[in-house]
Amino acid sequence: MKLEDATSLTERCFRGEPASCSYACPFHMDIRSFLDKAAKGRWGAAYKIFRNATVFPGIVAVLCEQPCRERCQRSVVGDEAIALRDIEAACLRYAKDRRPESYVIPPKEKRVAVVGAGLAGLSLALDLAQKKFLVTVFDKEEGWGGCLRPHPRFAEFDAEIALQFSAVKAEFRFGTEVKSLDELDGFDAVYVATGAGGESFGLCEGWDPDLFTTTVPRVFLGGALCGATLMEGIAQGAEVSKIIEVFLQTGRAAHTPSEFDKSGRGHYLTHDGAVSVPRVEPSSPEGYTDEEAKAEAARCLQCDCDYCFAGCEMLRRFRKDPRKIGVEVYTDMNVNPPFSTRALTREAYSCNICGYCESVCPESVDIGRAMQLSRTARMSAGVDPAALHDYWLREMDFSTSEGAFASAPKGRDACEYAFYPGCQLGASNPEHVLRAYGFLKEKYDAGIILGCCGAPAYWAGDEERLQSNIEEIRRQWHDMGEPTLIFACATCESLFCRSLPEIPRVSLYQLLAEAEDIVPTKIFSEAAIFDPCAARGDPEMEAGVRALAGKAGVSLEELPERNRCCGYGGHIQLANPELYEEITAHRAEASDRPYIVYCANCREVFASRDKECVHVLDMAFGLPLSGRAPSLQEKRDNSLRVKKELMKEIKDVDFKPESHPWDDLTLIIDADLQKDLDEQLISAADLKEAIWVAESEGDRFVDESGGTTIASMVKRVITYWVEYRKTGPKTYEIVDAYYHRMRFGREE
Amino acid sequence: MSEEARNLRCSRCDRELVSKNIVFEYLGHTVAHEVPTCPKCGKVFISKELAEGRMAEVERQLEDK
Ligand code: SF4
Ligand code: SF4
Ligand code: SF4
Ligand SMILES: [Zn+2]
Numbered sequence: 001m002k003l004e005d006a007t008s009l010t011e012r013c014f015r016g017e018p019a020s021c022s023y024a025c026p027f028h029m030d031i032r033s034f035l036d037k038a039a040k041g042r043w044g045a046a047y048k049i050f051r052n053a054t055v056f057p058g059i060v061a062v063l064c065e066q067p068c069r070e071r072c073q074r075s076v077v078g079d080e081a082i083a084l085r086d087i088e089a090a091c092l093r094y095a096k097d098r099r100p101e102s103y104v105i106p107p108k109e110k111r112v113a114v115v116g117a118g119l120a121g122l123s124l125a126l127d128l129a130q131k132k133f134l135v136t137v138f139d140k141e142e143g144w145g146g147c148l149r150p151h152p153r154f155a156e157f158d159a160e161i162a163l164q165f166s167a168v169k170a171e172f173r174f175g176t177e178v179k180s181l182d183e184l185d186g187f188d189a190v191y192v193a194t195g196a197g198g199e200s201f202g203l204c205e206g207w208d209p210d211l212f213t214t215t216v217p218r219v220f221l222g223g224a225l226c227g228a229t230l231m232e233g234i235a236q237g238a239e240v241s242k243i244i245e246v247f248l249q250t251g252r253a254a255h256t257p258s259e260f261d262k263s264g265r266g267h268y269l270t271h272d273g274a275v276s277v278p279r280v281e282p283s284s285p286e287g288y289t290d291e292e293a294k295a296e297a298a299r300c301l302q303c304d305c306d307y308c309f310a311g312c313e314m315l316r317r318f319r320k321d322p323r324k325i326g327v328e329v330y331t332d333m334n335v336n337p338p339f340s341t342r343a344l345t346r347e348a349y350s351c352n353i354c355g356y357c358e359s360v361c362p363e364s365v366d367i368g369r370a371m372q373l374s375r376t377a378r379m380s381a382g383v384d385p386a387a388l389h390d391y392w393l394r395e396m397d398f399s400t401s402e403g404a405f406a407s408a409p410k411g412r413d414a415c416e417y418a419f420y421p422g423c424q425l426g427a428s429n430p431e432h433v434l435r436a437y438g439f440l441k442e443k444y445d446a447g448i449i450l451g452c453c454g455a456p457a458y459w460a461g462d463e464e465r466l467q468s469n470i471e472e473i474r475r476q477w478h479d480m481g482e483p484t485l486i487f488a489c490a491t492c493e494s495l496f497c498r499s500l501p502e503i504p505r506v507s508l509y510q511l512l513a514e515a516e517d518i519v520p521t522k523i524f525s526e527a528a529i530f531d532p533c534a535a536r537g538d539p540e541m542e543a544g545v546r547a548l549a550g551k552a553g554v555s556l557e558e559l560p561e562r563n564r565c566c567g568y569g570g571h572i573q574l575a576n577p578e579l580y581e582e583i584t585a586h587r588a589e590a591s592d593r594p595y596i597v598y599c600a601n602c603r604e605v606f607a608s609r610d611k612e613c614v615h616v617l618d619m620a621f622g623l624p625l626s627g628r629a630p631s632l633q634e635k636r637d638n639s640l641r642v643k644k645e646l647m648k649e650i651k652d653v654d655f656k657p658e659s660h661p662w663d664d665l666t667l668i669i670d671a672d673l674q675k676d677l678d679e680q681l682i683s684a685a686d687l688k689e690a691i692w693v694a695e696s697e698g699d700r701f702v703d704e705s706g707g708t709t710i711a712s713m714v715k716r717v718i719t720y721w722v723e724y725r726k727t728g729p730k731t732y733e734i735v736d737a738y739y740h741r742m743r744f745g746r747e748e
Numbered sequence: 749m750s751e752e753a754r755n756l757r758c759s760r761c762d763r764e765l766v767s768k769n770i771v772f773e774y775l776g777h778t779v780a781h782e783v784p785t786c787p788k789c790g791k792v793f794i795s796k797e798l799a800e801g802r803m804a805e806v807e808r809q810l811e812d813k
Binding site for chain 2: 345710739741743745746747
């Protein structure tokens, strides 16, 4: 995908678009805001919206046929549509000040004639008069109102028209029938709105329904004369007024750009969780009381999409419009610091890239994909904040080099199946990989590929590294005779699905569930399954885990929302520790029951939050509960142990991990500090190295009062500091450790 | 006891640290700040307080530019 296409990722988002009711409204009134104000009893503000949309609110509140109600989404919940007209009528009663506003704008010299003083003509006349054009209205009747004159409530309508015209100057020539357009030669524009069956001066032929123009350039036609309903006629008045204004300024009739796309219909939302509320009935025949009107307006569902926002902590925190995000991914690449700065900043690295937004979005907008693209763009432009992802990229380097191993089963050079455990499973608990491989070797004669799928590179936006890793995997797979790969990690599997679709895949959990001799232990009698975000769209994997838990006799509860990211996705931990904390807390609280997980990262997240949980492989192989999350150092050691055992078993080779002179140092770290270091991704190996270098080169600080030594070490983009105390031969007690990303130079 | 007020010595030069204005660099930007430094070899000491406080703040700002 090209950067230029970033905007296309989010452009289908319709957040902020008018609600479906507004598309049906002849005036395209912003009904949502009108009802919002009404529900709060802000009648003045509600009236303003109503008046500006409908020109003659006092007539519309009586005569509008309320087509909006046909498109009211209250129906989705099974309720009657909002009683718009009744609320409008209440609004007229309770708005304190209905006097029209007068505008201070310079008077114009152009003259406009309006033929017909029905609502269509009046609406146009009022609009142009407000803009201070010289307006003259002709009607053969002795007053305004057109077809409404015989109406039983005409007195009311008459007063409404008078009220709306009370702040403008317009000339009315009643009892004056215009027989020929020649009589109007002195006018710069003419609007003919003589009503149904009225005089058209032979101009119906050649009438343009879009611009209301006729074959005579300065003459426009509209209203019931051209088939509009009463309400449409009023709405047209405002529209034609703008067209005529352009015509008077430029000599050409044209629309002014409008935000409202009349061809749209508005999106319907699912309104999950919305409660049914019956329509409020007015207690008196006069209509709603203030309170009743407010209550009825409050039934409005305020139909606007916020589905992704409602569930995603990141979007909620940054409150940025999804369409804006897409545009910014693109525009940020043309930023030229220090003259301009990026618009999309922390949020690009705070996204779990979990696909949740896409799954809840009615238009399947994947904001995470846009965020990932932003990271990729920055990485390739060399302006990425490298420190945010450096730790995981180092781990990926390790998993794809020292920690890597690929082989067909013992004594063979090709196989039909091979296990792809992913880098985290063995790091988290070596038994998971070793026991699973034992099972797969017996049952499926499977080979093994230890490595990393490349998720850290994907999340860092390192496209190059991702691609070369994919090539390497493809090569290994090919060399092994193109086996079906067996996955235990949903993140690996989804990455393969995207980048190596030619490789056949099957889930380990499915195979375990099918095996009769696998009798999982019932560690918890009641539990909830926590499906990782990457398993979304992988029903086999999800079903396999459920079958295993079912086999164990666990009573299962489904979480209210499945496939939420535990927090680990996208590697946001360093980029946004507060958000990471918020997300992991929310996930841990999604159910009071203990979790059954099947992602090593989910397990570690929950273990570090002291949320009771078990990896389904612990159940499948009857392993003791894994307990606390392993430290960074333990994870490395675990990975090496897996490789060592498998190499011995399959190749009968004694694997010797790379050794360093600092390996045999012993560090004493108390549990609280250890937790802190793990959170900040400071590994014991780095501390040992820093201490060893400082001690052997004498390059360190000493704190005489505290009796401690302080060393520092620069590793790629991070500077580590460690304060320690020697407590025995090659043994150091760690007092503290921290890091920074800035590099210090020399004295200024 | 404030971190900055610690009594630190550069162990190689056996000298007490003195406060110096040092240039820091991050993501193409530079900032200067006074930090304890060995007067002889110029080795710089960054306290935890500084690393996790003001420095982290500036790092964040620069990452967000
Ligand atoms: S519920 Fe409110 S916003 Fe939604 S369609 Fe009905 S009136 Fe419009
Ligand atoms: S879910 Fe989000 S991205 Fe999708 S339409 Fe709604 S607001 Fe827009
Ligand atoms: S991918 Fe996940 S974290 Fe990112 S915006 Fe979507 S829901 Fe939020
Ligand atoms: Zn020195």
